Each structure stands twice: as C-alpha cells, then as structure tokens.
Amino acid sequence: MKQHNQFKKIKSSNSSETKTVSKFSYVFLWSVLFSLSFTSCLDVIEVDLEEATPRVVIDAALQWERDTDGNIQEIKVSKTRGFFYDTPSFIENAFVQIEDEEGNVFSFEEVEAGIYRTENFQPILNRRYFLSVEAEGEVFESEEVMTSVPTIAGIEQTDDGGFAGGQNEVRVFFEDPAGEENFYLFKFFVDFLAFPDFTVLTDEFIDGNVSSVSFSDEDLEVGDVVTVQMHGISRSYYNFLFRLLAQTGAAGGPFQAQPATVRGNIVNKTNDNNFAFGYFSLSEMIEIEVEVGAEN
Numbered sequence: 001m002k003q004h005n006q007f008k009k010i011k012s013s014n015s016s017e018t019k020t021v022s023k024f025s026y027v028f029l030w031s032v033l034f035s036l037s038f039t040s041c042l043d044v045i046e047v048d049l050e051e052a053t054p055r056v057v058i059d060a061a062l063q064w065e066r067d068t069d070g071n072i073q074e075i076k077v078s079k080t081r082g083f084f085y086d087t088p089s090f091i092e093n094a095f096v097q098i099e100d101e102e103g104n105v106f107s108f109e110e111v112e113a114g115i116y117r118t119e120n121f122q123p124i125l126n127r128r129y130f131l132s133v134e135a136e137g138e139v140f141e142s143e144e145v146m147t148s149v150p151t152i153a154g155i156e157q158t159d160d161g162g163f164a165g166g167q168n169e170v171r172v173f174f175e176d177p178a179g180e181e182n183f184y185l186f187k188f189f190v191d192f193l194a195f196p197d198f199t200v201l202t203d204e205f206i207d208g209n210v211s212s213v214s215f216s217d218e219d220l221e222v223g224d225v226v227t228v229q230m231h232g233i234s235r236s237y238y239n240f241l242f243r244l245l246a247q248t249g250a251a252g253g254p255f256q257a258q259p260a261t262v263r264g265n266i267v268n269k270t271n272d273n274n275f276a277f278g279y280f281s282l283s284e285m286i287e288i289e290v291e292v293g294a295e296n
Contacts (some may be wrong), residue, residue, distance in 0.1 A: 007076050016080055021194035054079045056091065056135055058266050063124040063231060064146070064287045073106075073121045078114050080277065090114020095134035102128055123282070138270040142280035146193045149184070149232030149284045153210060157292065161216040168292050169216035178208025183238035185283070188215040189227040200233075200241045216257050220239070222293035231283040240264055240279055 057078045064070035075096050079089040096108035108116035125148045133140040154173040161169020176182055181203070188197040190264040199213050215226060233241070245264045264279035 052080070054081070054089070055274070056138070056140065056268075056276040058131075058133055058140060058276050058280070060131055060142070060278065060280040062121070062123075062280075062282045063229075064283070065285050065287055066149070070123040071121050072117065072119050073108075074111075074115060074117045075108055075131075075133075076115055077133060090113070091113060091135050095132070097132045099130045099132070100124070101129070113229070123284075125284060129282055133266075138268055138274065140266050140271050140276050142264075142266045144232060144237070144265065144280050144282050146282040147183075147232040147234050147284065149230055150177055150182075151288055152228075152230060152286055152288060153291055155288070156212075157290070161214065162218070167216040167218055168220040168222065168224075168230070169214050170290050170292065171212050171214040172228055172230065173210055173212045174230065175210045176203045176206050176208055180207075181235065182207075183233045183235055184213075185229075185233045185238075185241060186213045186232040187229040187231070190217070190220065190224055191230070192219050192224075193217075196229075198241070198245055200238055200245065202238060220292060224292045226290045226292065227287065228290060229285055229287045231285045233283050236265060237279065237281045237283075250293075288293075 010162040057076075057080060059076040059078075062073045062075075077091045077094045077096065079091060081087070081089045092110065092113050093141055094110070094116065098106045098108070098118075098121070100122070102107075104122060106118045106121050108118045110116045123146055125146050128143060128145050131140075131142045131144075131245070151174065152172055153175050156171045158169050158171075159167075161167050161171075170188070172186065174184075178231040184201045184205070186201070188199075197215055197217075199215075201211075201213060203211075213251075215228075220226070240262065247262065263275055264277065266276045266280055268274050268276060
C-alpha cells in the first residue's frame with residue numbers, strides 16, 4: 001500500500017429529380033409539424049411556494065488561532081431569504097457587542113452591510129463571554145465559554161483510503177487530555193469543495209488516548225493542498241453541530257436548507273417565539289496545511 005454524429009446527389013431524369021425532392025420535402029414537412037406539435041405540448045408551470053416568515057440569522061462563531069492575538073473577530077447579521085433568492089439579505093445598523101465575565105466590553109462596528117468587526121477582542125481560555133445583538137427592534141442574547149484545543153500530534157497519508165479504498169486520504173492524530181470532558185470540530189478545506197468537510201467528535205470513548213480523524217475524496221489528487229482546522233468546542237455546540245450535520249450531511253455543508261429546524265443558543269429577549277438562527281461559539285483553533293503526496 002502506498003501511503004503518502006447529405007443528401008446524396010444522383011444523376012437521373014427530371015421526373016426522377018422531382019420525385020426525390022418531393023420525398024425530401026415531405027419528410028421535412030412532417031418533421032417540422034411533429035416538432036411544432038411536440039412544442040405546443042409544453043406548458044409553463046408556475047410554482048407558488050409558500051415562504052416562511054423571515055428570521056434573523058446571527059453568525060457568531062468566533063475562533064482564536066493558537067499563537068495569534070485573536071483580537072480581530074467578525075460577526076455577521078442577516079435574515080433568511082426566499083427559495084429563489086441567491087443574494088444574502090444582510091441587516092444593517094445593528095448593535096453588536098460582547099462582554100466577558102470580568103466586565104470587559106468589546107464593541108463590533110459595521111465594516112460593510114451586515115458584517116460587524118472588532119479589533120480589540122481579548123480571547124482567554126475558559127472565560128465566559130456574553131453576546132448582545134439589537135436588530136430590527138429586537139434584542140438577541142447568548143453566552144458561551146472559550147474552549148481550548150489540544151495539539152495536533154501528527155499527520156499520515158495513504159493512497160488507499162476512503163470507504164471502498166483507492167482514494168487519497170489525510171489522517172490527523174491528536175492526544176485527548178485525560179480526565180476531562182472534551183469535544184472537537186474538524187474542518188477540511190480543499191479547492192474543489194464548495195463547503196469544507198465537517199467532523200464533530202466527543203472524547204467519551206477516547207479519553208486520554210491518541211485518536212485520529214481522516215479526510216478522503218475521490219477527487220483528491222496528489223499535489224492538492226488540504227487545510228485542516230481543529231477546534232475545541234463546548235458540549236452544547238457539539239450537540240448543535242451533531243444534529244445539524246445529521247440532517248444536512250457533512251459534504252453538503254451545514255448552511256443549506258434542513259428538513260427540520262435546528263435551534264442554536266441565541267435567545268430573542270424581546271419575543272421568544274421569534275427566535276434567531278445561528279450560534280454563538282468561541283473556540284481555540286489550530287490550522288495546518290497538508291500537501292497530498294508530500295512527506296509530512
């Protein structure tokens with residue numbers, strides 16, 4: 001196993017030529033009539049889809065890459081849109097703020113429609129943070145803890161991976177900290193995927209042991225670069241992602257339509273029935289790049 005699609009011209013009397021042309025015209029006429037008949041059977045059907053009431057969507061997944069300041073963070077505020085609309089419906093002029101348990105306040109300013117940024121965020125492991133968003137006359141709140149992530153212990157590659165074998169595969173190893181409850185999110189980015197491949201994992205059966213997560217795809221070729229992100233996440237975020245991925249499938253991405261509503265941890269304090277979509281999370285993250293077929 002190695003790792004790493006004429007009319008034929010003929011001479012004849014005039015009557016013969018006339019007969020040939022007439023035959024051709026006959027066939028051509030019937031072909032046109034048949035085509036017109038078939039076309040007249042095509043009707044335009046208008047599908048009248050009932051649209052749900054638009055809801056606020058708050059994308060507040062903050063991640064702190066290890067060995068960086070983590071001071072620049074962004075939150076996106078938008079609304080759900082109709083089935084036939086491709087352009088996101090961003091919410092402008094919202095109030096977005098995070099406060100930590102020590103009373104430090106981080107204000108997010110709108111840098112473009114629906115995108116809010118701060119450049120002075122202070123990520124501290126195990127510290128609790130509180131999110132507040134005011135949009136379209138309603139207040140949304142949430143809280144979460146910044147969660148740590150262990151170190152990636154190694155990378156292995158094979159050209160006989162995948163469910164049936166025969167695919168290039170990248171496997172990431174890590175050592176789970178013993179004696180504590182841990183949850184992980186892995187993201188695998190590669191150019192030919194519209195969305196990253198997601199995997200969530202609990203240490204329920206691997207506590208304190210070296211474990212691994214792999215990525216393979218039939219289109220993954222030698223020379224491709226796979227960007228791997230490993231996140232430490234909370235139990236509640238793990239449960240949310242587990243339900244979300246179970247409905248959408250990891251390869252389709254978690255932001256396409258789901259058959260049932262998966263609610264996040266963001267609460268509408270003004271009107272509980274008008275809940276928001278999205279999630280507020282904070283995770284420490286490690287990112288590495290792996291070239292398929294190269295020595296690691």
